[in-house]
Amino acid sequence: LKFIEGGITAPEGFMAAVARAGLRRASRKDIAVIYSQKECNAAAAFTTNRLRAACIEVTEKHLRASGGRLNCIVVNSGNANALTGKEGIRNAERMCAEAARLLGIRREMVAVASTGIIGVQLPIEKVLKGLRDAIPRLSDSTIAGTQAAEAIMTTDRVRKECAIETELHDGRKIKLGGMTKGSGMIAPRMRGLHATTLTFITTDAPVQRTYLQHCLDMCVEDTFNLISIDGDMSTNDCIILAANGAALGPTIRKDTEFEEALHAMLASLAKKVAMDGEGETKLIVVEVRNAKSNEDARNAALSVVNSNLVKCAIFGSDPNIGRIAAALGASGCSVNFSCVDISLCGEKVVSGGIVEMDRQKVVKKMRAREILIEVDLHAGKYSATAMGSDLSYDYIRINSAYST
Amino acid sequence: LKFIEGGITAPEGFMAAVARAGLRRASRKDIAVIYSQKECNAAAAFTTNRLRAACIEVTEKHLRASGGRLNCIVVNSGNANALTGKEGIRNAERMCAEAARLLGIRREMVAVASTGIIGVQLPIEKVLKGLRDAIPRLSDSTIAGTQAAEAIMTTDRVRKECAIETELHDGRKIKLGGMTKGSGMIAPRMRGLHATTLTFITTDAPVQRTYLQHCLDMCVEDTFNLISIDGDMSTNDCIILAANGAALGPTIRKDTEFEEALHAMLASLAKKVAMDGEGETKLIVVEVRNAKSNEDARNAALSVVNSNLVKCAIFGSDPNIGRIAAALGASGCSVNFSCVDISLCGEKVVSGGIVEMDRQKVVKKMRAREILIEVDLHAGKYSATAMGSDLSYDYIRINSAYST
Numbered sequence: 001l002k003f004i005e006g007g008i009t010a011p012e013g014f015m016a017a018v019a020r021a022g023l024r025r026a027s028r029k030d031i032a033v034i035y036s037q038k039e040c041n042a043a044a045a046f047t048t049n050r051l052r053a054a055c056i057e058v059t060e061k062h063l064r065a066s067g068g069r070l071n072c073i074v075v076n077s078g079n080a081n082a083l084t085g086k087e088g089i090r091n092a093e094r095m096c097a098e099a100a101r102l103l104g105i106r107r108e109m110v111a112v113a114s115t116g117i118i119g120v121q122l123p124i125e126k127v128l129k130g131l132r133d134a135i136p137r138l139s140d141s142t143i144a145g146t147q148a149a150e151a152i153m154t155t156d157r158v159r160k161e162c163a164i165e166t167e168l169h170d171g172r173k174i175k176l177g178g179m180t181k182g183s184g185m186i187a188p189r190m191r192g193l194h195a196t197t198l199t200f201i202t203t204d205a206p207v208q209r210t211y212l213q214h215c216l217d218m219c220v221e222d223t224f225n226l227i228s229i230d231g232d233m234s235t236n237d238c239i240i241l242a243a244n245g246a247a248l249g250p251t252i253r254k255d256t257e258f259e260e261a262l263h264a265m266l267a268s269l270a271k272k273v274a275m276d277g278e279g280e281t282k283l284i285v286v287e288v289r290n291a292k293s294n295e296d297a298r299n300a301a302l303s304v305v306n307s308n309l310v311k312c313a314i315f316g317s318d319p320n321i322g323r324i325a326a327a328l329g330a331s332g333c334s335v336n337f338s339c340v341d342i343s344l345c346g347e348k349v350v351s352g353g354i355v356e357m358d359r360q361k362v363v364k365k366m367r368a369r370e371i372l373i374e375v376d377l378h379a380g381k382y383s384a385t386a387m388g389s390d391l392s393y394d395y396i397r398i399n400s401a402y403s404t
Numbered sequence: 405l406k407f408i409e410g411g412i413t414a415p416e417g418f419m420a421a422v423a424r425a426g427l428r429r430a431s432r433k434d435i436a437v438i439y440s441q442k443e444c445n446a447a448a449a450f451t452t453n454r455l456r457a458a459c460i461e462v463t464e465k466h467l468r469a470s471g472g473r474l475n476c477i478v479v480n481s482g483n484a485n486a487l488t489g490k491e492g493i494r495n496a497e498r499m500c501a502e503a504a505r506l507l508g509i510r511r512e513m514v515a516v517a518s519t520g521i522i523g524v525q526l527p528i529e530k531v532l533k534g535l536r537d538a539i540p541r542l543s544d545s546t547i548a549g550t551q552a553a554e555a556i557m558t559t560d561r562v563r564k565e566c567a568i569e570t571e572l573h574d575g576r577k578i579k580l581g582g583m584t585k586g587s588g589m590i591a592p593r594m595r596g597l598h599a600t601t602l603t604f605i606t607t608d609a610p611v612q613r614t615y616l617q618h619c620l621d622m623c624v625e626d627t628f629n630l631i632s633i634d635g636d637m638s639t640n641d642c643i644i645l646a647a648n649g650a651a652l653g654p655t656i657r658k659d660t661e662f663e664e665a666l667h668a669m670l671a672s673l674a675k676k677v678a679m680d681g682e683g684e685t686k687l688i689v690v691e692v693r694n695a696k697s698n699e700d701a702r703n704a705a706l707s708v709v710n711s712n713l714v715k716c717a718i719f720g721s722d723p724n725i726g727r728i729a730a731a732l733g734a735s736g737c738s739v740n741f742s743c744v745d746i747s748l749c750g751e752k753v754v755s756g757g758i759v760e761m762d763r764q765k766v767v768k769k770m771r772a773r774e775i776l777i778e779v780d781l782h783a784g785k786y787s788a789t790a791m792g793s794d795l796s797y798d799y800i801r802i803n804s805a806y807s808t
Contacts, residue, residue, distance in 0.1 A: 051733025051741055083729045083741065085757040118726020119758040232713045232727070233734040308712070309636045309803055316804025322522020323636070325487045329455025330637040337455055338489060353489040354523040396797050399713055400720025 001261045003268070007161030009145035010177035011204035013038050013246035015138040016148040021130030023078030023123060024116060031130035032148040034073040034200060035103065035138050040242035042070045042111070043213040045220055047237035054081045054088035055114045056238060058096060065108040068209045072109060073200060073240055074099045076127055077152050077181070078116040082235040091124045098128045102135040113238055115154055115181060115198050149179035152198055155398055156181050160272040166261040174205040174247045176261055180269040182229075182276075197224065197273055199239040201265060206245030207252045215262050216241050223266040226298065228306050228388040229277035270387070277389025278398045282314055283370045284388050292380035296333035301386035303331030304373060311391035317366035319359065321349045324373060334379050341376040405665045407672070411565030413549035414581035415608035417442050417650035419542040420552040425534030427482030427527060428520060435534035436552040438477040438604060439507065439542050444646035446474045446515070447617040449624055451641035458485045458492035459518045460642060462500060469512040472613045476513060477604060477644055478503045480531055481556050481585070482520040486639040495528045502532045506539045517642055519558055519585060519602050553583035556602055559802055560585050564676040570665040578609040578651045580665055584673040586633075586680075601628065601677055603643040605669060610649030611656045619666050620645050627670040630702065632710050632792040633681035674791070681793025682802045686718055687774045688792050696784035700737040705790035707735030708777060715795035721770035723763065725753045728777060738783050745780040 009016050019031040042063060046056050063070065074095050081088050096110035103110075114122070138144070149159040161179040168174055182197030207215075220239060241262075245251075252258055275283045286304045291297035304310055307327040313320040324342060328335060342350035345365035349357050371390075413420050423435040446467060450460050467474065478499050485492050500514035507514075518526070542548070553565040565583040572578055586601030611619075624643060645666075649655075656662055679687045690708045695701035708714055711731040717724040728746060732739060746754035749769035753761050775794075 048736075049730060049733040050736065050739050051729050080726065083726055083754070083758055085742065118724075118730060119754075120726075232711050232731065235726075235730045235733060307636050308799075312800055312803035315800065318804060320521075322484065322487055322524075322639075325455050326453060326522060326639045327636065329453040329639060332452075332454065335454050337487060350487070350523075354487055391800060393797050393800050395712075396716055396719065396795060396800060399716035400722060 001164055001166035001264055004163045004165050006142040006163040006177060007145035007149050007179045008034055008177040008200060008202045009140050009142060010163035011175040011202050011246065013204055013244050014177065014202045015140045016144040017134040017138045018147045018151040019130040019134035021076065021126040023076060023126060029147065029151040030076055030078045031127065031134050032075040032151040033099065033131065033134045033138065034148065034202065036071055036242065036244040038244040038246055039069050039071055040244040041207060041209040041212050042068050043216040043241040045216060045239045047234055049233050049235045051083060051235045053114060053236040054084055054092040055112045056236065057089060058092040059111040059113065059238065062096065062108045062111060070109050070111050070242060071105050072099050072103055073111045073113065073242070074131060075113045075152050075198065077154050079114060079120060079122050080116050080118045080236050081114040081122050083119040084121050087121055091122045094124055095127055095131065098131050099135065102132065111240055113198050113236070113240070115152065115236055118235060145177060145179070152179065152181040154181065155278055156276055158276055160269060160276065162265055162268045164261050164265050166257050168205070168252065168257050169255050172247060172249050174203060176201060176203045176265050178265050178269050180273055182273045197237055199224070199269060201241040203243045204246040205243055205252055205258055206247065206249060207243040207258065211253050212241060212243055215259055219263045219266045222384065223263070223270040226301065226384060226386040227270050227274040228302060228386065274387035274389060279392040279394030280389030281392050282390045284311070284314055284373065284390060285370060285385060286373045286375065287383070287385045288375045288377065289383045290380055291377045291382040292334040294382045297382040297384035299331045300328055300333040300375065300377070301384045303327045305386040305388035308391055314366065314371050315390040315392045317363050319344060319349065319357070319362045319366060321354060325350060328375060333377065335377055336379070339378045343374040345372060405568050405570035405668055408567045408569050410546040410567040410581060411549035411553050411583045412438055412581040412604055412606045413544050413546060414567035415579040415606045415650065417608055417648050418581065418606045419544045420548040421538040421542040422551045422555040423534040423538035425480065425530040427480060427530060433551065433555040434480055434482045435531065435538050436479045436555040437503065437535065437538045437542065438552065438606065440475055440646065440648040442648040442650055443473050443475055444648040445611060445613040445616050446472055447620040447645040449620060449643045451638055453637050453639045455487060455639045457518055457640040458488055458496040459516045460640065461493060462496040463515040463517065463642065466500065466512045466515060474513050474515050474646060475509050476503050476507055477515045477517065477646070478535060479517045479556050479602065481558050483518060483524060483526050484520045484522045484640050485518040485526050487523040488525050491525055495526045498528055499531055499535065502535050503539065506536065515644055517602050517640070517644070519556065519640055522639060549581060549583070556583065556585040558585065559682055560680055562680055564673060564680065566669055566672045568665050568669050570661055572609070572656065572661050573659050576651060576653050578607060578662070580605060580607040580669050582669050582673050584677055586677045601641055603628065603673055605645040607647045608650040609647055609656055609662055610651065610653060611647040611662065615657050616645060616647055619663055623667045623670045626788065627667070627674040630705065630788060630790040631674050631678040632706060632790065678791035678793060683796040683798030684793035685796050686794045688715070688718055688777065688794060689774060689789065690777045690779065691787070691789045692779045692781065693787045694784055695781050695786040696738040698786045701786040701788035703735045704732055704737040704779065704781065705788045707731045709790040709792035712795055718770065718775050719794040719796045721767050723748060723753065723761070723766045723770060725758060729754060732779060737781065739781055740783070743782045747778040749776060
């Protein structure tokens with residue numbers, strides 16, 4: 001597989017368009033539309049928060065009604081349409097209905113996603129006008145995809161898109177395109193297969209629907225479900241994967257090349273999110289090896305990457321090894337500290353106890369942009385890698401006055 | 405019951421002393437000794453972190469060996485004696501042995517607790533010298549108790565002590581004294597009965613040992629186990645409760661007056677800890693009512709008080725209601741958002757959906773020192789109140805350079 005230029009419009013037959021609806025700031029594009037004239041098989045994963053945004057309810061309903069197919073995804077940033085009651089549901093439905101009318105398709109063939117402030121009704125007329133502006137300008141150009149990746153940003157500092165080309169087992173060439181957003185309110189769910197952040201993936205591979213869902217679930221588990229910015233779970237998280245089959249040929253029911261490409265796509269997008277955490281100055285990567293169980297490996301890695309104290313120490317380039325060990329212990333994983341190895345930035349710092357380290361050397365290495373913490377539990381054969389961002393003054397600045 | 409002046413030396417027969425061992429800063433008292441010549445029945449609760457400090461291992465062993473009795477508790481601040489392997493265990497044993505030698509008691513009658521940096525060996529000779537300095541100066545004066553409460557502080561801004569006088573059911577007057585420390589690495593464990601922070605409680609009531617443990621477990625559950633500063637669980641948390649029976653009279657096997665006094669003591673100390681969170685500018689109190697189960701009530705209250713995003717919004721006096729609702733939803737509690745009521749600082753902000761609020765009025769009320777969030781789930785009859793601190797620039801400052 002190879003990474004290529006572009007994003008969601010890279011695969012054949014996918015178009016995108018954006019508009020300024022003025023939902024939050026007048027100068028910003030805040031509406032994105034993804035469209036494939038050819039019907040897509042769709043797979044999706046949603047937040048497990050009990051407070052689910054109206055868009056999630058409506059998208060789930062539409063996917064059920066359409067038998068898991070769609071032509072179009074409409075997205076707005078600047079307003080989450082969550083905690084908005086029946087009016088919120090009506091507004092999400094109206095977004096789908098307007099897109100469907102303009103495109104000449106059934107409304108069940110439209111999915112909707114929102115991101116932004118919670119608890120404020122959508123200015124629906126502005127949103128509908130935005131859709132009317134965007135849809136006539138749908139284009140399959142690379143720039144259209146890139147603009148869509150920009151329109152879904154909120155506190156993100158950089159747009160996040162990715163495209164991959166690969167050859168299937170039978171030699172057919174297919175493409176995947178993806179975009180994601182997210183920098184705060186990002187936390188994994190450790191159990192089950194659930195999504196985090198808004199992520200949209202397109203592919204021209206003709207993939208059978210239940211297999212598509214299976215692939216998505218599998219890939220989410222060790223990518224998006226292992227990143228954490230602040231431990232807060234959103235009401236709006238969703239991942240939607242749409243396969244329009246424009247690459248033609250027989251339907252894919254099982255193909256490791258496809259699985260690998262999808263995994264590479266989600267891993268790349270998840271890392272982009274982890275690297276763009278609110279106020280993030282450093283990416284933290286925690287690799288746990290030789291855990292007694294898969295769950296232990298995941299919980300241990302997440303416990304370290306989620307620790308506010310570890311995050312602060314890394315922000316300050318402070319080799320506070322004890323906090324890493326305490327977070328491991330707090331995870332509840334099976335661990336015997338007399339035989340645990342921990343390395344920080346490639347330097348062994350714990351080996352059955354604290355190792356005498358060249359403190360100045362470690363501090364210097366900790367000034368890097370990416371901080372690697374390697375843990376060997378010597379307790380079994382399971383591994384997991386979690387990613388997250390440090391905790392800085394800027395996280396506080398960004399989040400102490402978000403709604404005002 | 406009434407609150408009286410003083411702390412751990414308020415009950416009859418308890419003495420305290422402190423010393424400067426120079427464990428962290430030369431100018432600071434960092435050794436505290438609590439002593440009762442009369443043997444005490446003891447109850448204790450320890451951290452559930454898999455990485456347990458050496459002092460916890462040794463204290464647990466001693467309490468087992470002595471049949472749950474003790475005469476003395478030695479405490480040091482500035483070094484946690486955790487992740488210190490066999491040498492750490494030996495050092496904790498030596499602390500107990502030295503105190504026992506000086507007091508002429510068996511070493512099993514000494515409990516030990518430590519707090520401070522993790523992963524650095526105790527400078528044991530300094531500690532032993534500190535004990536030799538302190539023990540000859542043991543005193544039952546109020547000031548001796550107060551100095552002990554100061555000697556166990558680390559990043560605490562204020563000392564935390566409390567004393568209560570009450571009459572038992574049979575008219576006997578008894579006293580309780582307590583001190584606690586803790587401002588970072590504080591997180592409750594939601595299941596079981598576990599301790600948080602270093603807390604020492606003395607009483608002259610003659611309480612039967614298993615009943616004493618029962619009372620402690622019960623009271624910890626809705627006091628210390630419902631506070632959270634940063635969600636990080638410590639390796640050193642412990643609560644030790646010592647009853648020396650100096651108030652004489654028959655052994656207490658059940659007495660609601662005693663239970664109420666102990667509960668008031670733990671509630672008062674827990675609130676002091678919550679109010680002194682690292683970088684804390686505001687106390688957050690979350691009252692959840694009418695939950696479907698006790699666990700739901702506790703999880704919901706803790707989820708809100710633990711949310712970094714809620715903490716940041718409160719720091720900034722920003723009425724970001726959506727974050728409170730999202731944290732409730734993330735707790736997994738049984739909740740129907742079409743009939744949830746939420747009040748913020750006494751103003752109704754959610755009632756089956758966002759309520760139109762006088763934003764400026766709420767912002768003004770949020771500038772208070774104590775922020776009350778009331779949640780009515782209308783789902784059952786269980787309640788819980790959790791407390792914690794906001795998340796400020798100072799938390800980052802304090803924790804980004806702790807070990808350097």
